[in-house]
Amino acid sequence: xxICGYQPNRLMSNATVCLQALAVSALAVIFxxxxxxxDDDTYAIGxxxxxxxxxxxxxxxxNLIDDMNSQNLAFTVHDGDLKSGGSECTDAVYLNALDYFNxxxxxxxxxxxxxxxxxxxxxxxxxxxxxLEKERHLFFSTPFSLGQHSLRQEVQRTPYVExxxxxxxxxxxxxxxxxxxxxxxxxxxxxxxxxxxxNDANIAWLKDTLKKQKTAMLQRLC
Numbered sequence: 001x002x003i004c005g006y007q008p009n010r011l012m013s014n015a016t017v018c019l020q021a022l023a024v025s026a027l028a029v030i031f032x033x034x035x036x037x038x039d040d041d042t043y044a045i046g047x048x049x050x051x052x053x054x055x056x057x058x059x060x061x062x063n064l065i066d067d068m069n070s071q072n073l074a075f076t077v078h079d080g081d082l083k084s085g086g087s088e089c090t091d092a093v094y095l096n097a098l099d100y101f102n103x104x105x106x107x108x109x110x111x112x113x114x115x116x117x118x119x120x121x122x123x124x125x126x127x128x129x130x131x132l133e134k135e136r137h138l139f140f141s142t143p144f145s146l147g148q149h150s151l152r153q154e155v156q157r158t159p160y161v162e163x164x165x166x167x168x169x170x171x172x173x174x175x176x177x178x179x180x181x182x183x184x185x186x187x188x189x190x191x192x193x194x195x196x197x198x199n200d201a202n203i204a205w206l207k208d209t210l211k212k213q214k215t216a217m218l219q220r221l222c
Contacts, residue, residue, distance in 0.1 A: 077110070101146035152166075
């Protein structure tokens, strides 16, 4: 399996670097060995995130999307941060991102980043939880991915609908809403109750994902 990631100002082709970046907020659970092997199981995915942080980067996003659309990717994942941490969390930020994702030909996955919600209350008038709910409604209102060719995903229980899971050729991928800025335990207006409930949900989702992947692996070996 070939895994390539896209980040601002550089293209990453090292699988280890890509998977480390993905694990920050979108966990890839991969069991290969003899389960996924051979040319027939080779495919490529696009990993990007922390973009756009500026007007200059925003103007370049269309070029990046064109590049990914030319690569015959199985799917793409944006690992969060649709803007810089100090900028306003306007509706335009999320609507522009939705346009980006739906411009991708392959199924487009997304998991929120700290700049998208936990850091929004740095600016007066914004609530981090209100912004998270806005993202849940806009990006995660159906069990399907974004992108021109959508993919049906497994969805965690409400309200944690941003936590998704999908499988491709013996590999299970899952997203977890885990944030920097102390995972909503520090910075402006920390929320310990929100953190604990979401953290418990993340742990449960991870354990269930590992169980499902183990079952799928054993079925393929039998």
